[in-house]
Amino acid sequence: MDPKEIMKSLQAPFLPDEIEWRVGSTNGDKSKGIALAYVTNRAIQNRLDDVFGVFGWKNEYREWKGSSQLCGISVKIDGEWITKWDGADDSNMEAVKGGLSDAMKRAAYQWGIGRYLYKLENVWVKINPAGKSYKLAEEPQLPDWALPEGFSYRTKSVNKNTKPPEEPQETKPESNTSSPNNENKTPTSMLISEAQVKYSHRIKDEKKISEEDFRLMIRQVSSGKESIKELTKKEASTLINQLNDYPAGA
Secondary structure, three states: OOHHHHHHHHHOOOOHHHEEEEEEEEOOOOOEEEEEEEEOHHHHHHHHHHHHOOOOEEEEEEEEOOOEEEEEEEEEEOOEEEEEEEEEEOOOOOHHHHHHHHHHHHHHHHOOOOHHHHHOOOOEEEEEEEOOEEEEOOOOOOOHHHOOOOOOHHHOOOOOOOOOOOHHHHOHHHHOOOOOOHHHHOOHHHEOOHHHHHHHHHHHHHOOOOHHHHHHHHHHHHOOOOOHHHOEHHHHHHHHHHHHHOOOOO
């Protein structure tokens, strides 16, 4: 797997619903705070699944200085496990659980996952009291450069803003299952990544899997799709797992 392709896939922007926001610094009267963006742990796990396969990565935790947690995220490259570590203190809410979650986020940043969020400009938004802390009254929108290619807030399927009434009608043709090419309507953001394509072919070649068996495996994980480039990221992850389990030289 090409290291440049791996990093490109890991560093790709996330959808807005895969981002969570917290309050950073607050103003004097506690009416506004700086909105800080973080990638959710679930989105991090999905990204690692997409790039390395379910069995191609792992994480582990260690206690550090009493009230802090260290998380190490390991990925398997060329048969070797490589680990990067980072840590976080216990959080104010759900102390240890929050600390574990934050430690994994920071370890993910070591791999480039969500690191682009550090480049966001500080945005002041209204805040509301939440126990001993504060929460954002509303979440800011991300700039275009921090969004997946082709994504638009206007056409987001789940949006707090009111959608134009004609948009649901425009998407109806894509749900027509009678079209033989309906699988090609899958949003680009959900399709297999270049890193997954190259990694799949690499395993295929290393294990000397025939083209016929390779195409059969593609059809099995996708209910009939003929080309690997038509697979969704989830289907591609399943394919990679099956390729890794395939006996070499069988």
